[in-house]
Amino acid sequence: MALRPDLYKVRNRPWPQPCPLFPDSFPAAVLNVPLREEADFAMNVGKRYAKIMSGAWARGLAWVARNPYPVSLTDDELTSLLLDTAIIRTVSDRLDPKDEPLFGEFVKSAPAGARFWKADYSAQSVLKLLPGMYAAPTIGLLRLDSGGKRSLAAIAVNNLVLRPEDGHAWRLAKFFLQQSFSQHITTCHHVALHFYFDTVNAVTKSLLPKDHPIRQLLTPHFRWSLALSESALYSGASVLSNRRIFPYTPFGAESSSIYLQTTFGCIGIEGNSCYPKYQWPEGETAILGEYGHYLRHFYRAILPFTSVVADMVPRHDSHVRLWADHIAEWVPGFPDGSRILEPGRLAHALAHTVWGTTVAHAADHYGLGVIAIGKLPYRLRLPPPASRDIPAFKDSDLCNKEDAFRHYLCWELFLRETTISRLVDVKYDFAPGAAAEAGKRFPQDLRAANASLPTREFIPLERISVSIQF
Numbered sequence: 001m002a003l004r005p006d007l008y009k010v011r012n013r014p015w016p017q018p019c020p021l022f023p024d025s026f027p028a029a030v031l032n033v034p035l036r037e038e039a040d041f042a043m044n045v046g047k048r049y050a051k052i053m054s055g056a057w058a059r060g061l062a063w064v065a066r067n068p069y070p071v072s073l074t075d076d077e078l079t080s081l082l083l084d085t086a087i088i089r090t091v092s093d094r095l096d097p098k099d100e101p102l103f104g105e106f107v108k109s110a111p112a113g114a115r116f117w118k119a120d121y122s123a124q125s126v127l128k129l130l131p132g133m134y135a136a137p138t139i140g141l142l143r144l145d146s147g148g149k150r151s152l153a154a155i156a157v158n159n160l161v162l163r164p165e166d167g168h169a170w171r172l173a174k175f176f177l178q179q180s181f182s183q184h185i186t187t188c189h190h191v192a193l194h195f196y197f198d199t200v201n202a203v204t205k206s207l208l209p210k211d212h213p214i215r216q217l218l219t220p221h222f223r224w225s226l227a228l229s230e231s232a233l234y235s236g237a238s239v240l241s242n243r244r245i246f247p248y249t250p251f252g253a254e255s256s257s258i259y260l261q262t263t264f265g266c267i268g269i270e271g272n273s274c275y276p277k278y279q280w281p282e283g284e285t286a287i288l289g290e291y292g293h294y295l296r297h298f299y300r301a302i303l304p305f306t307s308v309v310a311d312m313v314p315r316h317d318s319h320v321r322l323w324a325d326h327i328a329e330w331v332p333g334f335p336d337g338s339r340i341l342e343p344g345r346l347a348h349a350l351a352h353t354v355w356g357t358t359v360a361h362a363a364d365h366y367g368l369g370v371i372a373i374g375k376l377p378y379r380l381r382l383p384p385p386a387s388r389d390i391p392a393f394k395d396s397d398l399c400n401k402e403d404a405f406r407h408y409l410c411w412e413l414f415l416r417e418t419t420i421s422r423l424v425d426v427k428y429d430f431a432p433g434a435a436a437e438a439g440k441r442f443p444q445d446l447r448a449a450n451a452s453l454p455t456r457e458f459i460p461l462e463r464i465s466v467s468i469q470f
């Protein structure tokens with residue numbers, strides 16, 4: 001039942017199509033971004049990049065001169081980084097059958113009530129490393145005791161299981177774990193937050209009339225995102241290209257393998273709970289830890305607003321059925337036209353879109369942006385431990401000044417949160433009525449939600465962007 005994408009193209013309307021890089025394992029691409037959107041992106045987001053870049057060289061050189069890179073962490077610090085920050089997106093609350101040979105002994109000998117979680121970065125194995133660089137499939141085993149104590153019980157590097165008592169090998173394994181989650185949160189687990197929304201974005205703009213309440217709700221949350229995605233994925237100057245001619249490319253692997261790693265954030269890895277297959281969530285998202293609580297708290301603050309908007313859509317609305325059918329064709333799990341108007345489904349679909357393009361995306365960037373970048377190295381220049389007994393090494397042998405400088409520039413430009421337009425300033429173009437009233441109230445509702453947080457504030461409310469714009 002697909003509409004003809006070429007028809008939309010000639011009308012200069014955006015429309016999803018199979019991703020040219022990975023048609024079967026990556027979200028649909030939207031390549032025909034309207035010129036006015038490209039221009040808006042260049043005038044605002046592009047200008048921001050240019051402004052940052054003009055001073056970043058000097059700031060980067062000064063930063064490198066003053067700061068250690070990489071930064072070694074105690075076991076407790078590493079455990080906290082995995083469990084108390086946005087990096088928990090990469091963690092699973094269970095072991096898989098494949099982990100038994102590695103960690104079965106730990107489970108058997110653990111005190112009663114202890115639970116085991118894991119931070120599994122097996123997809124490091126797909127990286128084709130640049131000369132002199134190293135990476136390895138790495139799995140961190142986390143033990144959560146019934147009394148509340150949490151510890152990093154083991155790290156498996158290339159299937160070599162290391163324990164805290166393993167001296168230099170343990171210390172080196174921790175760096176490989178840090179490298180693994182740094183790479184994964186950037187090029188794997190955060191990916192779904194960007195690119196599945198592009199389909200919702202394009203179909204909404206191309207299919208729904210301008211005065212449709214769904215389009216009026218979502219339009220502010222889609223500004224700049226299509227051009228950003230196009231640039232991030234397909235521009236020759238993208239950070240993912242990892243062309244060394246660009247000083248902001250920080251990775252230690254060839255571009256094609258980095259792109260390949262992104263696909264595991266979408267299709268997952270069978271039998272590995274740290275790589276779930278992407279599924280559009282119909283309701284709250286199951287993210288672990290305090291970070292998950294924080295994100296769900298905001299989801300609950302957004303849902304009443306989107307419920308008001310969903311209630312304005314008549315049950316016989318043919319636009320919304322067609323809209324849902326076309327999105328469902330590209331986004332796994334999105335309710336199609338036969339289901340979208342069942343009770344609650346549209347409100348949740350809209351809530352997930354607003355939440356994902358605002359709070360959830362911005363909190364990831366802010367949370368990673370406030371971690372010292374030396375704790376998240378991308379490039380390592382010593383081989384991973386091959387036995388439990390290895391000679392001493394110096395942290396400074398692992399990375400050089402160029403590695404630190406590249407990472408710094410990447411952090412300034414792409415990794416940290418750099419909001420241009422804020423969620424708390426959002427304005428909707430609803431016709432007078434219930435949705436308009438709810439839209440006007442929405443910033444106050446967000447402030448009330450932020451004032452009643454049951455967790456720490458993972459990003460200041462004023463720093464949350466209204467759309468995916470970095």
Ligand SMILES: [Fe+2]
Pocket residue numbers: 190194361365470
């Ligand atoms: Fe992002």
